[in-house]
Amino acid sequence: SQTIHQWPATLVQPVGSPLSLECTVEGTSNPNLYWYRQAAGRGLQLLFYSVGIGQISSEVPQNLSASRPQDRQFILSSKKLLLSDSGFYLCAWSLFRDRGNMNTEAFFGQGTRLTVV
Amino acid sequence: GNSVTQMEGPVTLSEEAFLTINCTYTATGYPSLFWYVQYPGEGLQLLLKATKADDKGSNKGFEATYRKETTSFHLEKGSVQVSDSAVYFCALSDFQIQGAQKLVFGQGTRLTINP
Numbered sequence: 359s360q361t362i363h364q365w366p367a368t369l370v371q372p373v374g375s376p377l378s379l380e381c382t383v384e385g386t387s388n389p390n391l392y393w394y395r396q397a398a399g400r401g402l403q404l405l406f407y408s409v410g411i412g413q414i415s416s417e418v419p420q421n422l423s424a425s426r427p428q429d430r431q432f433i434l435s436s437k438k439l440l441l442s443d444s445g446f447y448l449c450a451w452s453l454f455r456d457r458g459n460m461n462t463e464a465f466f467g468q469g470t471r472l473t474v475v
Numbered sequence: 476g477n478s479v480t481q482m483e484g485p486v487t488l489s490e491e492a493f494l495t496i497n498c499t500y501t502a503t504g505y506p507s508l509f510w511y512v513q514y515p516g517e518g519l520q521l522l523l524k525a526t527k528a529d530d531k532g533s534n535k536g537f538e539a540t541y542r543k544e545t546t547s548f549h550l551e552k553g554s555v556q557v558s559d560s561a562v563y564f565c566a567l568s569d570f571q572i573q574g575a576q577k578l579v580f581g582q583g584t585r586l587t588i589n590p
Contacts, residue, residue: 364518390575402519402564402580409575417577448518452576463509464578466518 360385364449364467371474377422377436379470381449384430389451391432392464393424396446408432444474477502481565481581488555489589496550496584498539498565506567508532508541508548509578513562522550522563557588 364381371377383389393405404417406424414424421440425433432449450464482497500508507526511519523532528543537552548565562583569577 392575392577401582402578404577407575407577415575450519463507463521463524464576466511466520469518 360451360465362449362451362465362467364470366470367468368471369473371439371472373441373474374438377434377439377443377472379434379447379449379472381432381434381467382430383432383451386430386451386453388429389453391426392450392452393432393434394448394450394466396448396469398445402448406434439474441474444472446471477506477567477569477579479565479567479579479581482584483582484562484584485587486584487587487589490557491554492588494550494552494555494559494586496563496565496586498548498550498581500546500548500565500567502546502567502569505543506569508539509566509568510537510539510548510550511564511566511580513564513583515561519564555586555588557590560586560588562586 361384390409392407394402395405396402407415408426411426411429421443422436447470449467452464478501480499509524510522512522513519522537523534523539525532525541528541531538531540537550539548539550541548562585564583565581566578569579
């Protein structure tokens with residue numbers, strides 16, 4: 359069965375410090391990978407997605423970046439955190455959707471609660 | 476662009492009450508629709524889904540029907556339990572780029588069930 363691991367679960371970082379959140383998926387190959395953010399009192403916003411190693415698409419301009427150094431590894435980074443980066447970050451994966459696979463759901467990790475102080 | 480509008484929360488009910496959480500969407504084409512649930516301190520779990528008009532998704536006593544004519548996907552449960560307390564998100568699948576699946580979420584509805 360497929361599993362998704364995300365860490366750390368919680369993180370408190372000072373403004374201006376770097377960030378690295380990691381996500382790995384097991385039990386599947388060539389997944390599509392996603393980073394979402396849930397700000398306090400708001401819904402989820404897609405930040406980045408990737409359809410393959412080294413391929414990153416950004417949905418919104420921001421202070422964050424993403425990388426996919428391996429097929430099942432997705433990393434969210436920042437060189438200098440801002441207060442506005444605080445939130446709950448969720449990694450997710452889905453299968454590649456084509457004519458042979460119409461499954462459309464995404465599977466989420468447990469999330470990382472980031473507080474920038 | 477595509478969007479999802481959810482019933483404002485929080486919603487507080489007594490155990491065994493009937494639950495409805497409204498969800499309407501705006502989309503071009505024929506998106507798939509989902510309900511995700513987030514229990515305290517956890518990530519999101521898929522609760523149910525529907526991939527085409529008139530489909531009914533169901534799971535754990537929850538149901539939702541894909542209504543194209545009213546662009547709605549309301550979540551219902553006949554008798555809620557304390558363990559159903561969570562935040563519920565309605566979502567739709569947006570365009571696929573190179574096979575990627577982009578989900579557009581509603582704001583979420585916090586549900587609290589009192590014993």
